[in-house]
Amino acid sequence: MEFRILIRLFTLSFLAWNVVSCTKEVQIDIPGYKDQMVIDGSIETGQPAIVFLSKSNNVYSETNFQAYLDGFISGATVIISNGTETDTLSEICSDNLPPGTEEVAAAFFGIPVDQLVNLHLCAYVSFGMLGEVGKTYTLKVIHNGKEYNSTTQIAQATPLDSLYWKPEGSFTDRGFSWAKLSDPLSNNDAYCWQVKYIGMPNFKKTFNPFFNDKFFNGKTFDFAYENPMSFDDPNGDPNYRGYYKAGDTIVVKLSKIGKAEYNFFEKKYNQIYSGGNPFSTPTNVPTNIQGGALGVWVGYSPWFDTLVCQ
Amino acid sequence: MLLQDVKLVQIPKWNMKILLSFLLLFISSISFSQTKVTLSGYITDSKDGEAMMDVKVYIPSLKLGAMSNNYGFYSLTVAPGKYQVEFRSVTYGAEIKELDLTKSQVFSIELGSKTTDVNEVVVNLKKTENVTSTKMGQIELQMDQVKTLPAFMGEVDIIKTIQLLPGVSSVSEGGQGFYVRGGGPDQNLVLLDEGVVYNAAHLFGFFSVFNADAVKSVNLIKGGMPANFGGRMSSVLEVNMNEGNMKKLKVTGGIGAISSRLTLEGPLKKDKGSFIVSGRRTYIDILLKAAISDTSPFAGSSYFFYDFNAKLNYKLSAKDRIFLSGYYGKDVFNFSDNQGGFGANMPWGNGIAALRWNHLFSDKLFMNLTTTFSDYMFKFGSQQDEFRFELASGIRDVGAKVDFSYFPNPAHRIKWGADYKYHTFTPTSVTAQNDTTVFDTGAAQKLFSHEAAAYVLDEFDLNDQLRLNVGLRYSAFAHVGPFTRYVKGDGISTQDTTIQYNRGDLIKFYHGLEPRVSLRWLLPDNSSIKAGYAYNYQYVHLTSLSAVSLPTDIWFPTTDIAKPEKGWQGSVGYFRNFFNDKFESSVEVYYKGIKNLIEFKEGALPGDNVSDNTDNLLVFGEGWAYGIEFYFKKSVGRFTGWVGYTWAKTERRFPDINEGNIYPAKYDRRHDLSVVGTYKLNERWTFSASFIYATGNTLTLPSSWYVQEQNLLFNYGARNSTRMSPYHRLDLSATLYSKAYKTKTDPATGKEIEVKKKYRSNWSFSIYNVYNRMNPFFLYVDNDGDFLAGNFKLTVKQVSLFPIIPSATWNFEF
Missing domain, CATH: 2.60.40 (Immunoglobulin-like)
Structure with missing residues (x-):
């Protein structure tokens, strides 16, 4: 996931480039559709x-x-x-x-x-x-x-060691959700982070909810995730988007997934966030389905916890 | 162990027979018993004492001649006698000397004090070179002309001039990478004073690392590579730095739209040694600082590049001379998003050093011994709140090279030598830390290898019509430890494991023979037919995850998984001069076939090579290119220039890409036309224009869309199946020189006389993209609207980079 920073930098450069360069719509032949x-x-x-x-x-x-x-x-x-x-x-x-x-x-x-x-x-x-x-x-x-x-x-779910909330930066009542995770020693552990306010019918994925243990295999570490529900309210204060406010109660669902399935989601989000800029390569999302279909067949092994933001 | 890859040497038997026959012929023909004398020496420029290469030393009565080499040395062996000897140079015309050659003698000469009609000599030289030499696909740029051509943002650029030649195309708008006859950018051997330049670009590829003020000569070999060069499949770009003025202290410089430069040169000891130092720096960062206020969230963002060239040379004796050359250049990109808590720093650059020793063993045997150091590094560091991340990659070479030139008689010009490099590759080194947690990014991957080669070549005349250049190169490559091989499992039935190699362990060895043959058949009507064949191995590769060339592209060696690229090129050409040799022309057809080409697997991401080997992410295939090139040039008179046209086709086939189907290379261009002209109106004004037209580049765009979990995803069509609209552009320039002479009263006679000014300057005005053509840089599929609201729309957008850009540069010298 850390390389996404590099991609972000290039994407920002690409956006800056868009400002100074000229962009226009063109009609061009794109063969190869099936x-x-x-x-x-x-x-x-x-x-x-x-x-x-x-x-x-x-x-x-x-x-x-x-x-x-x-x-x-x-x-x-x-x-x-x-x-x-x-x-x-x-x-x-x-x-x-x-x-x-x-x-x-x-x-x-x-x-x-x-x-x-x-x-x-x-x-x-x-x-x-x-x-x-x-x-x-x-x-x-x-x-x-x-x-x-x-x-x-x-697979066997991996539980979080703990879940906590703390104010971010100069805020006193807004912050991200934080978690401590002890990753098992085995390679290729991959996870999906989902969250919902307590009482909501469905969980919601964060902007980039999938990560694997490539950089922290077998380690215990802390990490943060933003509040994806805060972006749903078009009238919400944009300064508070991404944060949980003090007093929120959320349910976290951390699901374990397989290597091939993670590969699908990793490439999927990479395409979503970097597709189109010239610094990225045209990347098809690799399916784990045989027979010529697109898409994914994924097994989730979730672990749930509740966090009161205080 | 050492012979395990002998099967790689797949030289056809008929090929080897022909080669051996020529070698026998050459051995028998150089041993003759007749008494001969040798005229040899160094040719230098009287203006500044610099060595003059490609000066023809010619004895008209014998119709025999020799050319001076890169160090100005020549050797001509003839029967004893008194002769008129002509020293013909492009710069100064011909100087004729009466020499008594009853015995061998060393005759070094400074040219430039007496001149004849330069144009006439240029014609003669060009006739000799274009029609009579065995050189095919070789072009030497005249730096004086390069400096008068239109320059992008006022920066005189060697690479952009090379891109105007037939058979050479640019990577993208403004880009420095160049493709030669269907080869990739990494298949060009770029040498600066014999040191390898791994990244010849500044500012993400828009400017060249070569400071034109510090460059003496540029030679491009795009086909028929002689045996003294190797290690790359496509071309050699040989850039030689100025040696420095042996006569007097001289200062040159310029102030341009985005950068300024200054060069200082002079004698260390008059006519014995000299130095040159040259520097250049952009001021984009200063302009950005003025444009971005301190309160802006992007305050602190900046970009600049600088480079520095230096060279010393000293004549230790009549037979020994040393040269010490250096280049150091760096780009630095800083980005700050203070609001988002994000900051990044990205420096990259080259360092090159070369120490050379010229020694004359005899008047027929010249040696050049070179030790080189080349380093290219790229670093990236970022901080997002408490998360810190650093990435580095690079390549470092330490090497030595020896070349011998032997001139037994006028019919033979023999060279042999050897080359060795120790490569250290760092494809990826990553560290990452979140607050106090240090992430496991694996050990920094370094790969070590030895690359060596030995060669022999002879250019000889079989008769008045047939001249042959026959060479054989043997190259070898060893990938050695320490090294960690990652063996990846599927995560279910097999797990990841590693194989550890210790320091010095031989992991893989490759070697091969590279025959090189070219011939010229002189026709009676001032024309000739030439043909060439070259077999090459390439042991280092540039891998790119991006659709455009970036400093993040990774140099990677041949390993047990990544095999050496190997291939051959054959070419045939017809060369003819017209109108009393004022115009030269050529038509060349070529075919090139390459095996073991490298690409990243479809879907590979930059982070995939952390805790993994880069070559585990690679796939391998083959490619071929063929085309025909037309070149028509006028190099004398007030109006000079050329027209080049290429029709070409370049294709690739990788079993793991594009479902194994053949696809066009991303630099496949059917048509490429360039027209370049310079008109010298008078001593003060020179005008130039260049026009290029090229078939649009290929690229891969999504051919379909689908939805997964409410996200719209794209599925890409056949590789490089979309072609952008054609690229064309007209650039103009005008150069206004200050008056060369001033009027002064002669104190002795009291009369007004004209004396040459010590101080001179010129203004260079350029207009890039005169008719403001919006050329495509890249295309992408854009989406807009809300899918569920029913106003969602997919469109293909074209991004163009540079509109019409006028620029002015002020240059000076004293």
């Missing part, structure tokens, strides 16, 4: 697997909301297995959600409940199998005669 299946699947401890299927779109195609909706794929066969048991996932759609799940689904899609229930957004859910620590899960997706396969694992 229609690909996109699989976005996950399973975590104690939770069913959820798999979204969609397709990629030509960069010059419509990029409006309808195109996004049209991209979802129905009618596929989705099967997961933990080595001993197999479950064929059920397709559920936003216009026919099981009672009580509307709010969770709305938060997941980032769409208000009243709009979501009028849309036809479909996902595949393993009602017959929940994630268990130590098990390896294979995913098989069959659609239009093509088969896609992937494997992920739910």
Whole structure:
């Protein structure tokens, strides 16, 4: 993650460059488009697997909301297995959600409940199998005669040693969340940091929520994360964005993920934050799915803790 | 162990047979018993005592001649007799001497006191060089002309002038990297007084490290590389520094839009030794400081570069001379975001030193012994609140080289020698600390290697029509310990492990033969046909994660995983002069094939080589390039200049890139046209113009988008499948010289006479990009709007860097 500082510097230079240089829109031929299946699947401890299927779109195609909706794929066969048991996932759609799940689904899609229930957004859910620590899960997706396969694992979660809050800089009532983590000695430990205010239905990821132990394998160290919810309020004071205020109570979810899955998310966020500038190379996000699909199949092993900011 | 990679030597059998036949022919032809005498000596400039290279020493009655070498030494062996000997130079024309050569004699001469028609001699020399020599794809720049060409922001730039030659193209707008006949920027051997320059650019590539005031000569070899050069696949750019004025103290300098420079030179002891020191510094940081207030969050941000050249030389005796050259240059970039608690410092630069000893063993045998030191380093340090991070990379060479030149008779010019370098590479060294927690970034990776070569070559005339230059180079490379090899596991069934090598352990050894042959067949109509073949090995590589050249690009050696690049180039050309030799022209076709090319794996990130070996992130492939070059030049008269056009194709194939399909190299350009002209109106005004047109560069853009967890992601299309719009630009310049003479009353006669001014100056005005063409620097896909709100839009944006830029520079000398 430290190299992102270097990327940030170059990105800042790139932005400065944009100020002094001339930028204009051009029409240019971009060959190489091919229609690909996109699989976005996950399973975590104690939770069913959820798999979204969609397709990629030509960069010059419509990029409006309808195109996004049209991209979802129905009618596929989705099967997961933990080595001993197999479950064929059920397709559920936003216009026919099981009672009580509307709010969770709305938060997941980032769409208000009243709009979501009028849309036809479909996902595949393993009602017959929940994630268990130590098990390896294979995913098989069959659609239009093509088969896609992937494997992920739910590892043993790594607990945080402690969680605390402290004022930042000149503030007395605003600050980041801090945590102390003792990383296991094994290599390639990777984590995902998510957070929510207590009472919220869904966890929210920070701007760059994934990190691995490349620089601190086996070490105990302290680190901070910003408050991602503070950016959701368009009327919020911009000076306070990123901070928790004294008195906030939050729930932290630190999930362990595998190496290939971390590789996907690392490259994904690298593309999001550096894509387009000339100092970066064109980087496709590496999938862990075989068969020609894009996306990821990831197993999360979460550990939860609650922090009262004081 | 030492023979484990013998299979790398894949010289075709027919090739070796031809080579051996030539060697036998050469041995038999140099041993003849007839009594001969040798005329030898040094040629220097009477103006400043500097050695003059490429002066032709010619005996018209025998139709025999020789050329002076880089150190001004010449040797010509002929039958005894009295001869008129001509010393022909581009600068001063011809001086003719009556010499009694009944016995061998040393005759050193200072040229410039008596001159004939310079233009006529230039024509003669050019005719000799263009049509009669075996040189193909070799161009020597005239520094006087370089200084009058349009200059970007007023900075006279050797590299940008080279980019105007056929077969040479620039990396990007304003960039210093150059591609020669489809080779990458790292495939050019850039030498400053025989020291290797690993990064020839300042300011992220916009300016050259070569201060034109300190440069004496520039020679580019883009094909038919002779056997005395090696270690790179594509070209040699040989830059020689001025030696310093042997006669008097001289000061030159200039004040430009972004930098100023000052050069001081003079004798250490008149006609025995001299020195030159030259410095240059930008003042962008001072301008930035004025532009950014102390209260600005970006206060403290700055950028500047400086460089310093120095050279000493001393004649120890009639047969011995030493030279000590040095270069040190540095760029420093500071960035402060006080509001965000972020600060960064990024220095990078080269240091080069060379100590040379010229010794004359006899009037036929000349030796140059050179010890060199080259260092390139890049550092980056940053602090974000309590997090501190430092990164460094670089390469350091210590080496020695010996070259012998032997002139047994006028038909043979033989060279042999050896070269050795000890490389220390630091691809990445990282430290990181958060408050009191020190992160484990692994030990600083250093790689050590020995590179050595030996060569022999002979340029000889088989008959009046056929001249051959046959050479053989043997090169070897050893990667040695200490070294830690990281073996990566998949994290599930296999874990990461390391293999430790101790100091001096031989990790991998490579070697190979590099035959070089070129020939010239003289045709009766003032023209010739030439052909060349060269086989090369390259043991050091530049790896880049960026789409543009940056100082962060990493030099990396050949290892057990990264094999040496190897390949060959063949070229055939037709050379002809026109209009009584005032115009010279050539057409050359070439083909180049290279194996073991290196690229980063798709998706590799800069941080991936921490606690890992850089070569674990590399993939390997092959490439080829072919093209045809047209060159038409006028080098005499008031109007001089050239037109160069290249049609070329450059492709790559890597099994792990672009799904193994062939793709165009990022510097694949179908058409490249340059037109350069200089018109000397009178003694005070000179005007120049240059125009270039080039097919747009290739790049990779996203061909599709998809959504994952509410994030829009791109999937890139085929590698380098998008081509930017063509690049074209016109630059103009005018140079106004102060009057060279002033009127003075002669105290003896009382009459007014004209005397040469000691102090001279000139104003150089340039306009870059006269018609304000918005040339593409790069393209990117931009997104705007809210996806869920339905106003989201993807567009391709083109970024252009430099609009029309006028500049003025004031230069002086006294």
